Amino acid sequence: MAKQDKDGKPMANTVIGTNITIEGEIRGEESLTILGTVKGKVSVAQGLTIEAGANVEADIEAQSVSVGGKLLGNVVARERLEVRPEGRMVGDAKAARIVIADGASFKGNVDMDV
Amino acid sequence: MAAKQTVLGQGTHVVGEVRGDDALVVYGRVEGRIDITDELTIEPGAIVQADVQARSVVVSGVLVGAITASESVRLTPKARVVGSIVAPKVGIEAGAGYRGRIEMGEVDVQRSQSAAASADRGRTATVAAKAPPRLASPAKAASVSAPAAPARPAAAPVAPPRAVSAPPRPTTVAAQAPAWARKKATKRR
Numbered sequence: 001m002a003k004q005d006k007d008g009k010p011m012a013n014t015v016i017g018t019n020i021t022i023e024g025e026i027r028g029e030e031s032l033t034i035l036g037t038v039k040g041k042v043s044v045a046q047g048l049t050i051e052a053g054a055n056v057e058a059d060i061e062a063q064s065v066s067v068g069g070k071l072l073g074n075v076v077a078r079e080r081l082e083v084r085p086e087g088r089m090v091g092d093a094k095a096a097r098i099v100i101a102d103g104a105s106f107k108g109n110v111d112m113d114v
Numbered sequence: 115m116a117a118k119q120t121v122l123g124q125g126t127h128v129v130g131e132v133r134g135d136d137a138l139v140v141y142g143r144v145e146g147r148i149d150i151t152d153e154l155t156i157e158p159g160a161i162v163q164a165d166v167q168a169r170s171v172v173v174s175g176v177l178v179g180a181i182t183a184s185e186s187v188r189l190t191p192k193a194r195v196v197g198s199i200v201a202p203k204v205g206i207e208a209g210a211g212y213r214g215r216i217e218m219g220e221v222d223v224q225r226s227q228s229a230a231a232s233a234d235r236g237r238t239a240t241v242a243a244k245a246p247p248r249l250a251s252p253a254k255a256a257s258v259s260a261p262a263a264p265a266r267p268a269a270a271p272v273a274p275p276r277a278v279s280a281p282p283r284p285t286t287v288a289a290q291a292p293a294w295a296r297k298k299a300t301k302r303r
Contacts, residue, residue, distance in 0.1 A: 017120035017136035024130010024146055030123050040130055 018053060032062075034069070052086045065095070067104075074108075124159060138168075140175070158192045171201075173210075 013031050016022060020036040028044040034054045042048065043061040050056050054069030064080040067087040075081055077095035085103035094111040119137045122128060126142035133149040140160045147164050148154060154168035160175035170185040173193040181187055183201035191209030198215045206212055 013121065014123035014126040014142070015119070015121045017134070019136045020120045020132065020134035020138065020150070022128060022130060022132050024128060027127040027129075028123065028142075029125025032123075032126065036120070036134060036136075045125070 016054075050087070052084075122160075156193075165197075 013033065014026075014028055015033045016036045016038060018035045021039070022037070023039045025041045026032065026038065026043070028046075030044070031046040031048070032042065032044045033049045033051060034056055035051045037055045039057045041060075042056070042058045045063065047064045047066070048060060048062040049066045050069045050071055052068040056069065057072045059073045060071075060075045060077075062076075063078050064082075065075050065077045066082045066084060067075075067089050068084040069087065071087070071089045072091060074092045075089075075094065077093075079095065080097045080099070081093050081095040082099040083089050083101060083104040083106055085101045087101070087104045087106075089105070090107045092109040092111070093106075094113070096113055098110055098112055100106050119139065120132075120134070122132075122138070122140045122142045122144065124141040127145075128143070129145045131147045131149070132138065132144060133147075135151045137152040137155070138148065138150050139155045139157060140162055141157045143161045143163075145163045148162070148166045148168065150168045152169055154166060154171045156162050156171075156173045156175040156177055158174045162175065162177045163179060164177075165179045165182075166177065167182045169183065171181055171183045171187045172190065173181075173188070173195055174190040175192070176194045177197065178195075179197045181195075181197060181199045181201070183199075185201065186203035186205070187199050187201040188205040189195055189207060189210040189212055191207050193207075193210040193212070195210070195212045196214060198217070200217045202218060204216050204218055
């Protein structure tokens with residue numbers, strides 16, 4: 001369960017569960033974890049984690065992005081993009097630091113602002 | 115825990131459609147539509163401008179839109195809701211703010227959606243415990259919830275016979291005579 005104290009400071013990070021589909025735009029001031037399906041556009045101020053099993057078709061803007069599931073779309077990360085071994089990504093990546101793990105699959109342009 | 119429950123945090127704003135089979139807890143903002151088969155919880159501080167469909171709905175935040183639940187709807191004291199509610203069980207706790215129309219009894223999804231569209235004007239507030247048994251009998255539920263539709267076709271055939279039966283009433287005494295004359299005639303006889 002998400003924690004919440006009475007005086008309006010709930011530290012509930014956003015989690016999109018395995019059986020949930022969101023179509024449209026997601027904007028956030030906090031971190032976002034996706035286990036389900038998202039189509040559209042995602043922009044978060046902090047970290048975005050796409051877990052194994054997740055399916056994302058969206059353009060993404062975030063501080064840092066970690067891809068463990070399937071991602072179809074362009075990524076702009078202000079800090080770091082990581083495609084984990086189980087990750088599958090098709091799209092252009094723009095970030096200061098990019099990690100593509102051994103075993104990951106990636107198709108697209110990489111722009112590291114050099 | 116994370117896999118079975120979806121949380122939209124305080125700083126999260128979703129524009130579009132959320133659907134699926136998990137429970138959903140909203141602390142942030144949602145605009146559009148929510149359509150899930152499990153429980154939906156709208157926490158204090160959350161703002162939801164959406165038509166909502168779920169198994170059960172608990173509202174403690176702000177919700178503007180039609181609510182359809184297959185099981186129950188509960189408005190807690192912190193709830194502020196504008197829009198229709200369609201559910202077998204509806205509970206409004208003291209302190210909740212609500213404006214809209216409530217329909218209890220068996221949920222017929224198709225009808226409830228059309229009702230939801232037109233329902234925003236009504237101002238009815240009924241508290242759960244007493245109402246469901248009253249609406250439980252199907253005949254009564256039908257008469258309560260859909261009076262307008264059957265009434266119109268029934269009225270049409272009734273009218274013509276009355277028009278036909280009206281003239282024969284003044285029998286032998288001059289049928290064309292004015293009312294005062296007829297009265298006189300009957301008196302005289």
